[in-house]
Amino acid sequence: MLPTLFHKLVIIKLLQPEKVVFAVSKYVAAEMGPEFTEPTPWRLEEVFKDTNCRTPVIFILSTGADPTAMLQRFAQKMGWTPGERLYMISLGQGQGRIAEMMVQQAAGKGDWVCLHNCHLAKSWMLDMEAMVEELSLETSKAHPDFRLWLTSMPAPIFPVLVLQNGIKLTNEPPKGVKANVNRGYNDMTE
Known part of the structure; x- marks a missing residue:
């Protein structure tokens, strides 16, 4: 046999x-x-339809995958110019306060904020959780156009409340030639 x-x-x-x-x-x-076994392909245009000013979008990073360029292209397509209506900050030592102020200002004006590398801001996780919780409330005064984008490697310190309230996306590097060609084609058509 x-x-x-x-x-x-x-x-x-x-x-x-x-x-x-x-x-x-x-x-x-x-x-x-x-x-x-193959990751389901997603497009930011489709994901964006499910977002609102109270729901963060969380990119769960993997080695070799960075959604920054994709987000910048999508933002420009939607009329959010990086540096003018889309603000990005890489979190780490001492960046928490700056990020918090950036989110508060953007929420009031209806801009977008992307907080990179949330897993590196261990000491700021509780503050981020409180900020996202406040934004998620029905009484939140966030502008309807406001969006919060987060990037993080998988980390046990990442607040569960933020994960529960957010839309989670994984951006794994493609495996194999076929997957690489498909990813390249999808990137070009966005």
Whole structure:
């Protein structure tokens, strides 16, 4: 009797445990279909329709993926010029207060703010949580055009409330030639 894919998976688990994640992915694709292992493509135009001034958009980063250029292109397409209506700040040591003021001003005027690398601002996480909670309230005075964009690597310190209130997007680098071509085509058509 020939070994099944599942038998091969068990053998890989026993002999080469470092390859089990890749093997499980292949097994799921073979048994259930590739749509269960390939990330669902998304376009900012479609995601934007689901946003509002009280819902942050959270880009969950992975190594080699940076949504900044995509966000800047989308902002320009929507009439939000980077530096004039789209403000970006990279969080880290001492940037929390500046970011908070930037968000307050943008929320009042209806501009967009992107806070980069939220995972680096450990000491500011509670303040960010309070700020997002305040923005999410029905009584929030945020301008209807205001949008808050956040980027972060997966981190245990990231506030659960922000994750619950936000729209989460992953931006993984494409795997393989076909995925690379598809990503390039989608980037060009945005």
